Amino acid sequence: NAGVTQTPKFQVLKTGQSMTLQCAQDMNHNSMYWYRQDPGMGLRLIYYSASEGTTDKGEVPNGYNVSRLNKREFSLRLESAAPSQTSVYFCASSEVVTGGPNEKLFFGSGTQLSVL
Amino acid sequence: ILNVEQSPQSLHVQEGDSTNFTCSFPSSNFYALHWYRWETAKSPEALFVMTLNGDEKKKGRISATLNTKEGYSYLYIKGSQPEDSATYLCAFKISGGYNKLIFGAGTRLAVHP
Numbered sequence: 001n002a003g004v005t006q007t008p009k010f011q012v013l014k015t016g017q018s019m020t021l022q023c024a025q026d027m028n029h030n031s032m033y034w035y036r037q038d039p040g041m042g043l044r045l046i047y048y049s050a051s052e053g054t055t056d057k058g059e060v061p062n063g064y065n066v067s068r069l070n071k072r073e074f075s076l077r078l079e080s081a082a083p084s085q086t087s088v089y090f091c092a093s094s095e096v097v098t099g100g101p102n103e104k105l106f107f108g109s110g111t112q113l114s115v116l
Numbered sequence: 117i118l119n120v121e122q123s124p125q126s127l128h129v130q131e132g133d134s135t136n137f138t139c140s141f142p143s144s145n146f147y148a149l150h151w152y153r154w155e156t157a158k159s160p161e162a163l164f165v166m167t168l169n170g171d172e173k174k175k176g177r178i179s180a181t182l183n184t185k186e187g188y189s190y191l192y193i194k195g196s197q198p199e200d201s202a203t204y205l206c207a208f209k210i211s212g213g214y215n216k217l218i219f220g221a222g223t224r225l226a227v228h229p
Contacts, residue, residue, distance in 0.1 A: 004159070035219075042120060042219030043160075043205070058216065090160070104150060104162035105217070 002026050006091050006108035013081045013115045021076040021111050023091030031096040032074035033058075033105065034066060036087040043090065049074055050096070081115045088112050118142055120208045122220035129196050130228055136192045137223040139206030143187035148209040150217060151180055151191055155202045163191075163204075196227040 004025045013019055025032065030051045035043040045058030049068040063085060065077045074093075078085055091108040121140040129135050141149065148167045154160040164173040169184040177194045193200055203224045207217035 040125075040221055042221045043207075043217075044219070045216055048216065104165050105152075105160075107152075107159040107161070109157075109159045 004091055004093055004106050004108040006089075006111055008111060009109065010112050011114070013078075013113065015082060015115060017081050018077065018079050019081065020078075021089055021091070021113075022073070023075065023108055024073045025091075025093040025106070026072065027093060027095075027106065028071070029093035029095050029106070030071070031094045031103075032068065033092045033094075034064070034074070034076045035090045035092060036060065037090060037110075038087050046076065046089075078113075081113075083115045086113060086115045118208070118210065118218050120206060120218050120220035122204075122206055122223050124223060125221070126224040126226070128226045128228065131197060133196050133227075134192070134194045135196055135225065136190050137204065137225075139189045139191070139208075139220055141187050141189075141206075141208040141218075142210075143185060145210045145212070146184045146187075146208075147211040149182055149184075149189050150207040150209070151189070152205040152207065153202050154205055154222070160205060191223075193225070196225075198227045198229055201225055201227045 007022045033048040034046040044060050047066040049055045052071045067075050089111045092105040094103045096103045123138050151163040152160040164180045166182040171182040179192045182189045203222040205222045207219045
């Protein structure tokens with residue numbers, strides 16, 4: 001019953017360092033997403049992958065890259081971390097076969113990232 | 117710019133009180149409205165997905181209503197318990213927006229014994 005698994009749970013980086021956040025789901029979902037959560041704001045979509053082999057920009061993609069490695073895994077990479085990327089990052093997945101309105105998201109437990 | 121507003125930002129109630137909060141969203145291009153419950157140090161979990169004007173959904177002591185014509189949804193909790201303490205997020209899905217959801221900032225509920 002793992003659902004959506006994210007690693008790491010916590011990370012501290014120095015400005016300019018790079019890192020990759022890993023996400024995997026075991027629900028055979030087609031679509032996967034990366035969100036960031038900042039205080040006082042709603043979850044904002046960074047990138048999403050509608051299906052294996054495709055990725056698209058969301059609302060706040062600058063400074064990030066993604067890879068949909070296979071149907072299970074969707075990683076988020078920060079090439080040169082900046083203090084503005086300090087945030088809580090959530091990976092999510094959904095079945096989205098028809099793109100209908102009932103496709104709820106299943107979330108990972110989040111990664112708290114601090115960039116000094 | 118599409119905006120989803122939730123009010124109040126935070127709420128403190130006593131155990132046994134009933135409470136409600138609001139999600140406001142654009143009334144045009146409506147496709148779906150999601151409610152999620154996010155407990156501290158856990159993953160957000162879906163409570164309801166609502167699609168039709170006048171929809172009313174219920175899960176135990178929690179219920180939600182939807183008015184797509186005026187662009188709002190209410191979440192009600194009857195007889196709040198300490199375990200209801202969480203942040204409640206609503207998210208609006210526009211038509212043609214694939215599965216991209218626009219989230220509100222949430223209402224943080226604290227239920228005191």
